[in-house]
Amino acid sequence: MSEWVFIAVGVMLLVAGLLALYRIIRGPSILDRMIASDMLLTTIICALGAEMVYNGHTRSLPAMLVLASTAFLGSVVVARYVSRRTNS
Amino acid sequence: MILDSILDILTGLFLLLGGFLSVAAGVGLLRFPDAIARLHATTKPQILGLAFVLLAIALQERQLSTILLLIFLLIFQMITAPVSAHMIARAGYRGGIIAPQSLLVDELEQAIDAAPEFDDSDDATPSDDNGESSAPPTSVPNAHNPLGNDEGTQLDG
Helix, strand or coil, X not given: CCHHHHHHHHHHHHHHHHHHHHHHHHCCCHHHHHHHHHHHHHHHHHHHHHHHHHHCCCCCHHHHXXXXXXXXXXXXXXXXXXXXXXXX | CHHHHHHHHHHHHHXXXXXXXXXXXXXXXXXXXXXXXXXXXXXXXXXXXXXXXXXXXXXXXXCHHHHHHHHHHHHHHHHHHHHHHHHHHHHHHHHCCCCHHHCCCCHHHHHHHHHHHHHHHHHXXXXXXXXXXXXXXXXXXXXXXXXXXXXXXXXXX
16 A cells, blocks of 8 residues: 555644644633543544554554543543533 | 455545544534534544544454454444533533523423423323422422532532
């Protein structure tokens, strides 16, 4: 497979991660930050998968499995304690 | 071999689709004005983008154990991603972070308004304010009151 596909995928995932990081830093409420951190985790999972396709191994699959099954815990815990006073 | 080249092309196509969904969600996260709209944008690649990347892995590593683990991974993500999205949207609605002016249609409020009437209709007295059936009409509106608990909010699950 040609190289430019992986370069394009890497650039797109990098841009997505940077945009999520921008929203984490500048998010007006804590919910925006949690939404952006969820998306950052999904981007990390996709990047792990793309790296496995590029290098042709399957060693990162347990890490992807753990991330996919526990990524929701952070936003659930934060969403449970959100009140109106956190709207800064 | 011709089959390997076709599978390589499909793998690259699926990877590009996954990356495109991720970057589209990033642009939506940057540009959309509200928390609900950003949630709408970012929940798309959590299932579909990841499914494209997992399809690319499955096409590249054609082994039964790997494909079973990928199916497991996709099922885990399909279970857990809607949980976090619903919890965030619910906390935003009940905590007052989502502005009511930004909602065109608020079907949840109509459902909340309709919920105590539905429970009163069980008691065969529709216009009973606070009669002898005290427990269901007092517990149900508190459980569904979105903005009544204004400070020290205990968002009971």
